[in-house]
Amino acid sequence: MNTEQAVSSQYSADSTLLSPLQKIGISSLLIIISGLAWMASLQTQLFIIPIILDTRVMFAFNFVLIWTVMMVAMMLPSIIPMVLLFAKLSQSRVQFGYNVVPTFLFVLGYFVIWGFMGFILAVINFFMYPILMPWNMLITGSAFVLAGLYQSTKWKNLCLGHCRSPIHFLSHGWHDGLLGAIKMGSIHGIYCVGCCWGLMVALIAAGMMNPAYMGLIGIFIFIEKISSKGEFLAKIIGYVFVVFGLGFMII
Numbered sequence: 001m002n003t004e005q006a007v008s009s010q011y012s013a014d015s016t017l018l019s020p021l022q023k024i025g026i027s028s029l030l031i032i033i034s035g036l037a038w039m040a041s042l043q044t045q046l047f048i049i050p051i052i053l054d055t056r057v058m059f060a061f062n063f064v065l066i067w068t069v070m071m072v073a074m075m076l077p078s079i080i081p082m083v084l085l086f087a088k089l090s091q092s093r094v095q096f097g098y099n100v101v102p103t104f105l106f107v108l109g110y111f112v113i114w115g116f117m118g119f120i121l122a123v124i125n126f127f128m129y130p131i132l133m134p135w136n137m138l139i140t141g142s143a144f145v146l147a148g149l150y151q152s153t154k155w156k157n158l159c160l161g162h163c164r165s166p167i168h169f170l171s172h173g174w175h176d177g178l179l180g181a182i183k184m185g186s187i188h189g190i191y192c193v194g195c196c197w198g199l200m201v202a203l204i205a206a207g208m209m210n211p212a213y214m215g216l217i218g219i220f221i222f223i224e225k226i227s228s229k230g231e232f233l234a235k236i237i238g239y240v241f242v243v244f245g246l247g248f249m250i251i
Helices: 003-013 020-053 056-096 103-150 154-164 166-172 178-207 211-226 230-250
Strands: none
Touching: 020 056, 020 211, 056 103, 056 166, 056 178, 056 211, 103 178, 103 230, 154 166, 154 178, 154 211, 154 230, 166 178, 178 211, 178 230, 211 230
């Protein structure tokens, strides 16, 4: 039996492998970490002026740091089902002679990808901000239109389908060991970025440091991934973004 078949059979046969207490513990820990990250994100409001007065390189560094904290705050709740399933399957691999891999390594790999996206955005901002600043309203509107149109594309649906079907991903792409956990988390992060990058671009355009916008985008992401009508709701969100963006451009 190969790894894919073994993981699939473990999922179907060992339905109680992860105890309710373990599930509650992992979920609670992730929610607490998300809450702390939300608190930290709100505190960054106090440091906007010092960051602006800093060099552009330091601003880029601070941007990546703040961005990563924000992603922890916004994305952790939506990946709880995936993390729980990873923990369950990792524990089930003991019967095949493998050690249980710490679940945090999967989460670490996931947020490494989001941190890298923040780095890319910081580099773009570093070179393009002086050029684009006079066109702020047009750029903001265009960002919302772009994000809205992406919500209805096949690439969005592909990545969203991955995020909504954790067992398919883990059973077909399982890798044992410490590096395997980080690799799986990173792959999941790539799909998640593919699913949500448009929403994040809209967030940056609207005001990345605004808690209301952060909360709203976080809710959109959670609903898309968890709701049975996720793909339909993603399209509705996209239509709203397009209308909002066009209105911004006209004004």
